[in-house]
Amino acid sequence: MxxxxxxxxxxxxxxxxxxxxxxxxxxxxxxxxxxxxxxxxxxxxxxxxxxxxxxxxxxxxxxxxxxxxxxxxxxxxxxxxxxxxxxxxSTNKTDFFRENAHFDFLIDKVVPDFMGRGIKSPKVWSAGCSSGEEVYTICMVLEEEVRLNRLRDYQVYGSDISVSILKKAVKAIYPFSRAEQIPDRYRKRYLLKSKGDGKQEVRIVKTLRDKTRFMWLNLMDNQYVLSKNFDIIFCRNTLIYFDRETQRKVVTNMLEHLKPGGYLFIGHSESLLNQNIPNLKQIKPTIYLKLK
Ligand SMILES: C[S@@+](CC[C@H](N)C(=O)[O-])C[C@H]1O[C@@H](n2cnc3c(N)ncnc32)[C@H](O)[C@@H]1O
Structure with a gap:
């Protein structure tokens, strides 16, 4: 210029x-x-x-x-x-405890199912994780399950194509107002409040941050540099930006990384209807099970 x-x-x-x-x-x-x-x-x-x-x-x-x-x-x-x-x-809109019914399902159905099958330390992938709210929501929910001795441990991976949003996710510092979506019992235990400098911010506690890994990953790639042993994949409010053919390709690729018997969660306004993806059974409108 x-x-x-x-x-x-x-x-x-x-x-x-x-x-x-x-x-x-x-x-x-x-x-x-x-x-x-x-x-x-x-x-x-x-x-x-x-x-x-x-x-x-x-x-x-x-x-x-x-x-x-x-x-x-x-x-x-x-x-x-x-x-x-x-x-x-990219559009990065997200929230803590967004589409909360999924987290109830995690507690009420998925964890008991995993307990029955001897899966004690599930590995979770949030694909299209934005600034990390979804990842830390999963951490809060699973950490409670550890406290209740229903799980031994867990790991949550987050991936996105936006570098600046991933940096926010790693920092795990959010405006206080965003934390209002977090139920009290979790807020008290898993958030640190900023001290005195006038900024109303919260930070996710280190215990939860230590359970996470964030990485840049383009879901459009033909192969993902990621292990193939996830127990749960969340890919919510991300498929919506893709056309049907791309959705099918992305979901098929993601399933390569989900263990048989693992769960896939998609966003409430998304659908895989009539996509005929092999080995995938719909168990709720936006929750799928990968068949053995
Ligand atoms: C609306 S946010 C959804 C965040 C979170 N999953 C939720 O439901 O609240 C969608 C995210 O998908 C990411 N995204 C879009 N296209 C992608 C692609 N090709 N590969 C990986 N991430 C992508 C965007 O950068 C954005 O952060």
């Missing part, structure tokens, strides 16, 4: 990044779909345009069309800017 542009933004003029043409939008959305499975229909054009401003400013790229060329020419999905771009493009 030339210095005159910099000066303009310094004294408060809004910089004009040129037109984000339909051609730019379609080229970029096609790339994002091919590499990450995320669909961006035409109505998302304005949203994409506004989210990308941040990247253009940081890189000092004066025009949308130059940015689009820069990303497309960098080609490889691992390239630095593609990772940065996907950070601003």
């Amino acid at each position: 030339d210095s005159s542009n910099n000066n303009l933004s310094n004294i408060g003029f809004t910089q004009d990044f040129g037109e984000f043409t339909d051609r730019d939008f379609h080229a970029l959305s096609k790339f994002i779909y091919n590499e990450f499975g995320i669909q961006l229909p035409d109505k998302k054009k304005f949203l994409l345009k506004s989210r990308l401003i941040k990247r253009l400013k940081i890189l000092g790229i004066p025009k949308y069309s130059d940015y689009v060329n820069y990303v497309l020419e960098s080609g490889q999905k691992g390239s630095e800017e593609v990772i940065e771009m996907i950070d601003v493009v």
Whole structure:
């Protein structure tokens, strides 16, 4: 970017990044779909345009069309800017104890089933974990089961394509207001409150943080660098961004990492209906069992 542009933004003029043409939008959305499975229909054009401003400013790229060329020419999905771009493009909405019925099912059905089958230290994967709320919710629930001697231990892995969101997950520090979703009994035991500096924040206790691993993983990859011995997979509110064919591919790949007799949870607004995925039995509308 030339210095005159910099000066303009310094004294408060809004910089004009040129037109984000339909051609730019379609080229970029096609790339994002091919590499990450995320669909961006035409109505998302304005949203994409506004989210990308941040990247253009940081890189000092004066025009949308130059940015689009820069990303497309960098080609490889691992390239630095593609990772940065996907950070601003992905939707990371999440919550503690989101779709709570799944956690009741975990306590009431899954743990007793595991106890009966001698699975004492289940391994759980949250695929599309966002900033970690889902991972720590699972930890709180399973830690209670350990306290009750119904389990011996557990591990929870979280994966996502957004690097900045994964950093938040590792830090495990959240605004106090977000913790309101957490039932009292868990809040008292598993949250640390910030001391005095005016910021109303909470942090997940180390005992739970130590049970977690976070990693960057693109669900669109043909193979995942991940062990194949998970007892439970949560993939909630992530499949919804994929079309049916991609959903089928992703679920089939994920199942490679789930042990027979393991459980798959999907989001309440998602469905695998008529997908005919082998060895998968629906036991509740959004809960599946991998057959032996
Ligand atoms: C809406 S959040 C859902 C978070 C959490 N599972 C929940 O239900 O609250 C969806 C997450 O999926 C991630 N995601 C989208 N496409 C992905 C892909 N191709 N591979 C891995 N993660 C992806 C996004 O970055 C985002 O953090």
